[in-house]
Amino acid sequence: MRYRCHECGGTYYPLDAELALSQESRMSVQKEKQLALLAVHMPYEETKKVYEELTRQKTARMTAHRTVQRLAAAMEKESAGAVAVPAKQDPQIRRHVTADGVMIRIREEGWKEAKVGSVYEVDGERKAVAIQYTATVADRETFGRQLYRLAGEPEAAVTRWMTFISDAARWLDELRDLSFPLAIRIVDFWHVTEYLWKVANAFYEEGSGKAKAWAHEKIRLLRHGSAPLIEISLAHMKPRTKLQREVLNATQTYFQNHSHQMDYPRYEALGLHIGSGIAEAACKFVIQTRFKRCGMRWSRGGAESLLRLRQTYLNDQWDNLLEASKN
Numbered sequence: 013m014r015y016r017c018h019e020c021g022g023t024y025y026p027l028d029a030e031l032a033l034s035q036e037s038r039m040s041v042q043k044e045k046q047l048a049l050l051a052v053h054m055p056y057e058e059t060k061k062v063y064e065e066l067t068r069q070k071t072a073r074m075t076a077h078r079t080v081q082r083l084a085a086a087m088e089k090e091s092a093g094a095v096a097v098p099a100k101q102d103p104q105i106r107r108h109v110t111a112d113g114v115m116i117r118i119r120e121e122g123w124k125e126a127k128v129g130s131v132y133e134v135d136g137e138r139k140a141v142a143i144q145y146t147a148t149v150a151d152r153e154t155f156g157r158q159l160y161r162l163a164g165e166p167e168a169a170v171t172r173w174m175t176f177i178s179d180a181a182r183w184l185d186e187l188r189d190l191s192f193p194l195a196i197r198i199v200d201f202w203h204v205t206e207y208l209w210k211v212a213n214a215f216y217e218e219g220s221g222k223a224k225a226w227a228h229e230k231i232r233l234l235r236h237g238s239a240p241l242i243e244i245s246l247a248h249m250k251p252r253t254k255l256q257r258e259v260l261n262a263t264q265t266y267f268q269n270h271s272h273q274m275d276y277p278r279y280e281a282l283g284l285h286i287g288s289g290i291a292e293a294a295c296k297f298v299i300q301t302r303f304k305r306c307g308m309r310w311s312r313g314g315a316e317s318l319l320r321l322r323q324t325y326l327n328d329q330w331d332n333l334l335e336a337s338k339n
Contacts, residue, residue: 039075047080048079051318052302052321055305077314080318080321087324106173106196106283107131107133108175108177109129109131109163109177109188110130110290110291111178112127112129112178112291112292112294112295113295117308118311124149126303127149127155128294128298129146129147130143130145130291131144132144138283138284140290145326146323147323148319149312149316150316152183156190171191171193174194176192177199178291179200179203198285198286199274200287200288202289207262207266208230208242211260212226212230214253215260235276236277237276
């Protein structure tokens with residue numbers, strides 16, 4: 013039913029108001045919420061099927077896609093004017109920042125890196141709590157701004173109470189130096205052990221007792237903060253093949269550049285994490301489980317929109333998204 017005001021000429025649809033229909037999509041807020049929530053977790057075709065099974069109402073695959081696009085645009089507009097939450101300055105509570113990348117397939121571009129970062133705190137049992145995520149397929153500069161904002165846009169002095177963990181890739185080192193200059197810098201322990209295992213397998217038969225014994229001994233030294241002893245041992249090794257020479261040179265260079273970030277006993281005594289497991293888990297949890305299913309290819313804009321909604325959901329900000337869509 014439609015009602016018309018004789019004074020102003022405007023029309024009023026009571027049922028539209030009752031259903032809270034969007035003037036843009038002509039769908040109710042409830043339907044948009046349901047479609048977007050399903051799309052965050054599963055492909056659009058599955059979203060369509062599950063929605064119809066649950067509600068007994070017809071919809072279309074592209075309806076779910078357009079809903080994601082519209083809500084993501086609304087969220088971006090809302091966040092553009094939002095003020096970041098100031099970073100905590102309590103020295104007893106260290107904020108950890110970590111980041112990594114994972115490849116996804118973009119149409120007409122091929123495999124491109126999706127960057128994902130996490131900001132979290134560590135409790136008394138050294139468990140990660142209050143984990144927040146950010147992710148993008150945009151350039152590294154854009155990702156750096158997003159990660160910095162997620163961390164509360166801390167001033168340089170505040171970053172001394174923070175910790176930055178990574179695999180020491182050059183772009184992550186640059187991001188850390190720019191946004192978190194005074195943070196404790198930790199090279200992921202398990203990434204370092206991968207270098208040691210490569211040396212062991214190159215110089216001794218892979219899987220042999222000698223290879224395992226050599227690697228375990230060096231990992232023991234690493235765990236006890238004796239990275240300089242490992243460097244001395246590497247310097248005395250004599251490569252006989254091209255592979256051995258390449259692996260040894262890469263490992264020596266890595267230790268020369270980053271051994272000062274491998275004081276793991278001190279880090280653990282401070283109650284800090286020594287591995288970037290949260291970043292690696294985020295790659296799987298935020299990106300791979302939704303974006304790397306069999307045969308998936310994405311438009312850059314489509315991937316970015318869905319990433320925005322997915323991180324909004326994972327960061328427990330879904331209600332903020334729905335408020336943004338109303339505005």
